[in-house]
């Protein structure tokens with residue numbers, strides 16, 4: 136009897152899980168360049184693009200580099216900019232509304248709210264070689280690829296989507312997918 | 327009765343005072359007795375020195391002496407280690423840095439500073455900093471490389487450190503020598519081999535200067551740069567704009583090295599160091615990064631047609647000179663456009679060219695190494711140390727220097743493309759320096775099958791981008807070129823500044839400014855709009871392709887920025 140109940144509960148859970156939280160998995164075939172710099176896989180489609188509940192993401196400056204190198208966020212997210220180095224850094228972006236947050240020493244923090252979709256190149260006017268990207272998406276569904284190019288996007292409601300990839304150097308083919316059945320796996324190739 | 331009320335009044339007042347005192351005490355306002363070092367800064371004659379910078383050795387904070395030479399340093403600042411004695415150091419322009427030991431509890435301190443002699447000793451022989459030179463001669467003791475090892479590595483790898491062996495300069499000098507006009511000075515060595523040229527400005531043969539073994543100068547030497555006392559900002563080339571202070575004290579093992587520098591707190595054998603604010607200013611670099619060539623007699627060129635903004639100043643000497651190195655002026659024009667509270671106001675050449683980069687981590691905190699460091703080195707804030715790498719248009723410096731924005735839109739059978747190029751990170755024009763430096767913008771629109779769309783209207787890369795069928799021949803390709811173009815008296819374009827009689831155009835990008843251009847491509851109706859993409863590319867070259875004879879290696883082509891957008895997403 137008890138075991139029966141457990142089994143039903145389990146299968147119910149699995150069913151529920153399958154119905155609601157569909158996961159898209161896959162791999163982006165980008166070779167060595169993906170090992171160095173991550174790509175962002177994101178979905179566009181006819182969903183309501185609501186802000187993904189996210190803590191204030193952080194863009195730090197550490198050992199003369201921005202960390203992380205690529206930061207995907209949804210429109211409306213506020214990012215915190217830190218400096219963990221013993222030299223002053225600056226943060227500015229030449230893109231879209233072109234902001235300059237100024238220069239500040241270790242320990243201080245600045246914030247900026249991103250209201251437009253697009254790629255914001257992050258630069259430091261003290262150290263010309265410093266560069267990173269904040270990618271503002273009008274989609275709550277995205278993931279950064281790992282060293283092998285793999286990604287996983289969870290919690291997708293059923294529907295039609297286009298899977299796209301952003302990478303600072305490489306370009307990839309977009310793909311149209313239908314989410315309905317659980318756990319779709321795809322391979323994304325270069326253009 | 328009267329008496330009584332008076333006493334109550336007094337009692338009340340004293341009560342109020344004592345309450346006040348105890349309140350202040352409770353808040354810690356008067357509890358600690360502040361301890362100060364006080365003293366005076368005087369010159370050798372005993373006259374007070376005002377505005378000297380005084381600090382406890384190694385501390386970040388400093389105070390200035392007043393007009394009577396008096397100063398006071400608080401010992402109760404947070405982070406200040408308590409000790410029985412302190413070394414107090416003082417620095418002031420045109421004086422050698424000085425110091426005194428202060429023992430706690432002792433009376434006022436007097437720091438005497440010695441004036442740097444006004445005389446410049448022409449017979450001084452420069453200390454040549456070559457790693458090869460490090461042998462056990464008495465001279466070796468004073469080879470900067472022995473103690474400032476990191477500076478040596480950085481500088482030694484830079485073009486300034488190798489100025490005496492640069493093949494490109496030798497090639498160009500050969501041509502210059504054979505074509506030089508009688509009214510032209512032989513100035514190349516004035517900047518490229520300043521030690522040799524200093525005593526013979528405008529007349530020093532560059533080849534001989536760098537071959538001369540007696541001074542073995544293979545670069546712009548540490549000892550030369552650190553003896554620069556004053557710089558005249560203007561069009562005079564190199565040493566002609568520089569005043570030196572060559573001093574020698576002592577000999578052999580006991581020789582002192584006179585050096586100007588950015589610190590007021592260097593007090594260490596063998597340095598005879600003098601704090602000099604010039605070293606943190608762009609004007610310091612103007613000596614060799616700003617000059618012009620004179621035209622013969624009364625010849626002039628129409629400088630206002632190319633540089634209308636120059637009307638206010640007379641840098642082109644009414645059109646009688648042709649700009650050569652112009653980087654300082656470009657920087658200074660940019661700075662003049664900024665408000666005092668602007669982010670980039672006061673950003674100097676040193677800030678960008680003597681700065682930290684990632685491959686240099688971890689930071690160093692000392693400016694000397696080895697045994698000397700243990701004995702005389704002060705631990706310093708990494709921010710105050712300036713790596714001597716003098717990186718110019720290298721891959722690292724060119725990363726992110728320019729930004730590209732592409733906006734594309736389909737309109738019936740046309741594709742409208744707008745390209746914005748911004749000089750985001752150079753503190754002068756992009757490109758700068760030699761006139762041969764150039765930047766090429768290439769624009770391409772493609773359909774889903776990678777076929778190029780045809781340009782209907784819009785600019786092309788000029789001829790100097792390279793005419794022909796090679797992959798690197800960009801002339802006529804949709805796009806644009808950014809350069810300073812000069813002509814000689816026969817109308818030949820893309821010549822060197824010493825051959826030129828006029829600048830005909832200069833569209834190099836000013837700092838932070840945007841260049842916009844529109845391109846219109848033909849977009850046949852049978853092409854799937856969703857698959858159309860636009861690519862823009864920026865290419866940096868050291869030379870004009872058309873000005874090369876054969877050797878393409880000196881082009882040193884670099885793609886510094888590339889962007890592609892899909893028509894359907896507009897960049898994302």
Ligand SMILES: [Cu+2]
Nearest residue numbers: 224259261262
């Ligand atoms: Cu930085």
